[in-house]
Amino acid sequence: MNWGKEDMPLKTFLFNRGIFSQIVRNVGWVALVYFVGLLFALPIHIFMMTEDENWLMHHQTGRIFDIGSIIQFSLMFTLPVLLAIFLFRYMQVRLSADYIHSLPVKREALFLQHIVTAMIILTVPVAMIAGCLIIMKPLLPVSLYSLKHIAIWFTGTLAMNVLLFSGTVFVGMFTGMSMLQGVFAYVLFFFSAGIFVLLMFNLKYFLHGFAYEYYLSYNIDKIAPFIRALTWESKPIQPIEIYIYIVLAFIFYVLSVWLYKKRHVEAATDAIAFRPLRSVFTYGFTFCVMLVGGAYFGEMQQRITWIIFGYVFASLIGYFIARIILEKTWRVFTHWKAYVQYIGFIAVVSLLFAFDLFGFGKYQPPLNDIERAYFGDDIYYFENDNENGENAFFYERDNIEHIYLFHQQLMKQQKLQTENTKHVVIGYDLKNGKRIVRQYAVPLEVYNQFYKPIFHSLEFKKNHYPILRINDFKNVLQVRIDSNLGGKAVRLRDREEIESFLHILQRQLVDETFDPIAWNREWGAIIVTYEKQKGITEETMIKWKKSYHLVDEWLQQRGLLQQARATVEDVSEVKIIKNTKRLKTYEWTDDMIERAEGIVVKDKTKIEQCMQVAGWDERADYIVVTYYKSGYADIQSFTKHFIPPFLH
Template sequence: MRKKTLFKAELLKQVLRQTGWVSIAYFIALFFILPFQVLRRTGEDGIGYPVYPESLPEGMNPLFDYGYGLQYPFVLLAPLLMGIFLFRYLQNKGYSDFLHSLPMKRVQLFLIHIGTGVLLLAVPLLLNALLLGLLLTTGDATILYEWNDIGEWTGVLLLFSLLIYSVSVFVGMLTGMSLLQGIVAFIFLVLPEALMTLVTSNLVFYFEGFTPSYYMSAFSQEYSPVIQMFSANLGSVPGMVLMFYGIATLLFLLGAYSLYRIRPLEMAGQAVSFPKAAPVFQYLIIFCFMLVGGIFFASGPWDTWEWLIFGYVVGSLFGFLVTEMLLEKTWRIFSLRTIRNYVVFAGISAIVVFVVQLDLFGYEERLPELEDIESVYIGDHNYRSTSSATMGENMTETENILRVMNVHKYLVEHTSGNKEGRSLFLEYELEDGERVARSYVLPPGFNREDYLQEVYESREYKEMSSPIFRTGPEDVKSVEFHGGEGTSYEISDAAEIEAFYEHMREDIYSRSYSQMTSPRLLGSDVILHMKGTGLSAQADTERFQVSLYDENTAAWMKEEGFYDQVFTDIEDVEELKIVTFDQVPEGDYYEEFRTRADDGEGVETISDPDEIREILSSSLFPAPAERMVGIYFKQSQSYPMDIYGLEE
């Protein structure tokens, strides 16, 4: 027994010597990102930023945002490296044979390494938490964070560290190469998001109305810890997700131990430790390469079935060759066996593609029943993919729901088959909580005014789509107005903000459909700075525009004396030039427009203010188009500031 204890102590020392540097580096990085920065800020006059809690959004933990997220790469890298270096002995046959010849069971070897890794990852976090606590009791750090922030920061980062560490260890049991372990572990961590992105990006070729961005935005931050770490504040991760991550950590460690018990020692140095698992590894990679190939070759103007299938063939062949060479460790891979394996994969893939495109579940033609719909959204963009934190409620009035369903029916019956062009996004929220979302490129015969005017001019739609209704004047810290020449003006007085809201809301209620849909080229850009803006100022703003048609607001701006400073009016436009092309320009349409406009041949020039107002009030749409109009402002007459398509 004494001999076994001696071996365990010596083994523990050896493990600490091999991996202790990862823990030390982890501690130093977190120290300079958090306690050191807190010490600097509390030690300087006027540098108590961010002030807690008034300057932060409700419920936000400031410790997660220190260093502008610089702590997260270390939270990802340290556990990955810990898992790689702790079990590096499994990748070296001589060292592996030596350790497994010691008078210790495999479970003891595994527990010593696993326990050391957990300890070395926990100590840097706990020490930094202790330092943050000391600063809280001895300094002025109370203006920066509170005790519960320290506890939440320590617990969440420890959970994420252990989850990443467990994945690294689990993958290490499946491969005999350290470099491959790190790469595959990272891929494994982003696999849910990566697979979702690849699959949804391909399904758009199969189903009219399919909206990849909708599903990706709803899914992306739920099941991939790496994506969640770098795209959201970790303090806002739901408790159920944290519980799921905790359970997943235990399952990965148990899975790693189960694999460790049966892992053949002679597989050190091999790409895959278990020969029977090699086909799964290979076919998963080939599948991903196939989807990437389809997206690559069928993108843009080549979005046809022929290019999609060609991309599938090229992508799968490339993935097959790469994985075969990796598994066999040679480029001499051509044999009847390899050809047979690829033919099997190609046959299965062909069957799947054929079945999917049959649309057996009626995805394309499905419309919810009116009695099942609780609310509806309609707009030019998928609002779930935007960064707005104050999205309004969907429309619930029966008249608007019926109008949206009428638009949906038309688009189902008159699908264009195009992937590029003006689009429309629809979403139904059903009584049972299910959401049905579709996005369509509008067909040539679709008259937007006939189908959308009544919806867009309704009060409910205006309240849903404009930030001036989704927020109240009491939520706003300041309102910033920007003019066309870089000029700006800001108001922060509560009475002025309330007056602006009152006039702006009145103007939006009175906007017509044409005023709402035509590009707002003239006017003033407005930025609402919301209260609670802390470290992420960009995320806590709302943007829109005071347009030429908003007469009440424009009159109020004149009364306040800053209209001329920030409002671009008709008088600021020098002229319009209209150019008609034989076909829609491809490539750099801006330069082609400018060249034709400078030549003057076949170019119509408009300089009368009334005609300019009439054209800019008509149905313009994003360029390129066969007929385009360029807007030339007086401060920059030599080139057009904006180019839009112009309807006949």
């Protein structure tokens, strides 16, 4: 059938009662389901919850999206999509398409009537529930919402409904299969966020130093309205967002009308309605599946050979699945030449990144342009520096230079590291306002070499230990010294004891030396509770390392050491086993320990030496089992570089 010419005079009525009746019979149930669902999610749910005093006490005023949110969002994310699929189902069935397009109604008028009917179906249930909320408002025991809140809920819900509906109609123009229309709809809504996440995960394998976590956490909801809606409970929708959704819906509508006029009736039941787009579908689908495969094997194996295997294997599967969908047959394996061409193109593009032809991995800003530098093992405080004040950054030139030199060394290390590494994040805030961030997995020996001078600076210690930034302890409410074992703990509430202990602790932290081996050995934790603002308390936690001898001496002098942690008086004996098979500490079972040959230590002096150096190294040279008089056995370890004197 040729739609480019009109073979007979066509009536141009915008409204046809027969078509309207047929539409209502086919999809009117959507309005009923939506109304009943929202009735349970909001009015009925609100009346039920008003009998719960605890709910009334904790529910925040105006958060209508928070009430019955599971039902609300489930309906919002499914019914507009189903409505679009069933409403334009006639396009996807050959007989229906032939019949309805043979009627004396212009395509534009036919399309518009379907759209207007859909708008009524989507609007009426939401409007009726909004009316119910207005009527209920004076009947509620407390003020849960205002008229403004109802208006925001109404416009936000309706705008998202219209956007999802129009998006589903739009993708429906590209396919002749209802099932694929639904799949394409959700792909469209999630595509921006999904492809962004996949690209970030894969770029880190080819761009040395690429801080993928920084970009992954950079407000993905802003590029995906579908995901943004899930945050309306905590971050209320803004008027500008509603305008954007309406504009997007209008764009989808205009494009859909244009495509609808171009679409051939014979496209019904075809996977892709427009032949030139079949290649786009094939290679686009292949590319996305390839990224999933690369990300999966990359995360699981952390080796470039497995990553390449993931790309080839997944792209092969993706390519032939796409061909099967298009051809509607399994006999598609003769199309292998096009796949080879695709792999060749991807290989060339990959080489551009692998050889860093864009200079990303070798770029470092001039030292004089840096205002402050960030150094840490996590991206969080680089992104959220306001939450930690300016204490996650370094301003002293010596420290900035140390970080800069460390970065230079890391840029030379191109090999993908997977074992015995430390995650390092280096960031710069430049004087011109720009930010640069890099992320690396660094071998421990390299890390320790450059980390040492940074660690010894007072600026680093003040950044790392918030307690060093407190000069006046009058707001400290309590100090709790907890042991890892035996449930022992000491709580300091006396003002004189608190100030005395914290002065000792600060001195210990300032004097602390760089000793990575000792850091893995701790008695427990020191938790300081202080009043940040009136009525608002916060806690800061410091590891109670076994190297903190000043802390032990203070507790000993006050007669509190026995209460704070396990001592030699709590131990009956210690068994030391040589870990010849290099098993991980947690892999040692009670039966293995009992059968293994080892040294049994009962001398108190030697037991004390064992307790001081025992730690939690993963694959240590010795396994040390401390048997307590209470019947508890604690499994720890020694390394050959850190053992009791009597084992030398």
